[in-house]
Amino acid sequence: MGLSLSPVSSEEDVLTIAETTQEYPEEWVVMRVTRRDSSGQPAEGVVLGHDRDKVAVRTKMAREKEFCVFFTGQSPIWVMI
Amino acid sequence: MITVPISAPTLLFAKFTGPTGLTRELRTLVRPGFPYCVIDRRDAYHMGFLQAVMDYGPMHYELPPERLPWMATVTGLFEAPLFTLAEVSVGDLSAKNVVTMAHDLPDVTHIDAILGETFLNNFTVVFDYKKRQLRLE
Numbered sequence: 001m002g003l004s005l006s007p008v009s010s011e012e013d014v015l016t017i018a019e020t021t022q023e024y025p026e027e028w029v030v031m032r033v034t035r036r037d038s039s040g041q042p043a044e045g046v047v048l049g050h051d052r053d054k055v056a057v058r059t060k061m062a063r064e065k066e067f068c069v070f071f072t073g074q075s076p077i078w079v080m081i
Numbered sequence: 082m083i084t085v086p087i088s089a090p091t092l093l094f095a096k097f098t099g100p101t102g103l104t105r106e107l108r109t110l111v112r113p114g115f116p117y118c119v120i121d122r123r124d125a126y127h128m129g130f131l132q133a134v135m136d137y138g139p140m141h142y143e144l145p146p147e148r149l150p151w152m153a154t155v156t157g158l159f160e161a162p163l164f165t166l167a168e169v170s171v172g173d174l175s176a177k178n179v180v181t182m183a184h185d186l187p188d189v190t191h192i193d194a195i196l197g198e199t200f201l202n203n204f205t206v207v208f209d210y211k212k213r214q215l216r217l218e
Contacts, residue, residue, distance in 0.1 A: 040172020068106035
């Protein structure tokens with residue numbers, strides 16, 4: 001469950017977004033995107049870190065110049081802002 | 082052109098780049114009607130906007146009033162600082178110098194950012210509810 005600063009998967013271990021969601025359910029995942037779909041949305045990548053804590057996963061990766069971060073669970077459908 | 086399914090809520094990934102070149106790609110809520118883009122205060126701080134985490138301290142109030150607007154939502158009022166991102170992009174679509182609000186969205190939403198009108202104003206935005214598709218071009 002703890003945050004990993006080095007890639008938790010090797011260069012060969014590229015995961016799709018769906019596979020990442022399955023591997024790290026209900027967690028915040030930091031990813032280096034390696035492939036995008038036709039709309040430019042992340043499709044695959046290497047997982048650099050993961051944690052249940054949104055703040056921790058960001059703080060540990062703060063010096064990284066670029067990364068993609070997302071929660072693997074569902075957002076509630078009642079979001080209203 | 083970007084095409085994504087309309088869902089509840091409609092989310093897509095967007096890249097937010099600060100003045101120092103630091104880039105975060107975040108899952109965003111597409112929100113026409115909200116005047117600004119919004120990112121988490123911690124992300125704003127890491128991008129070099131120090132006032133993002135200075136809650137009502139001296140640095141916070143050094144901002145001119147127009148950079149510290151009050152916002153009214155269905156849940157009440159809040160005040161949050163504005164700063165300017167170098168670039169915001171979704172796929173091939175990008176906008177420069179995007180005024181953005183530093184504000185933490187509720188953790189329970191699991192959403193990191195909002196794509197508001199400071200980004201959307203640069204594009205044609207079509208919510209095609211019959212086809213359940215959002216198009217940006």
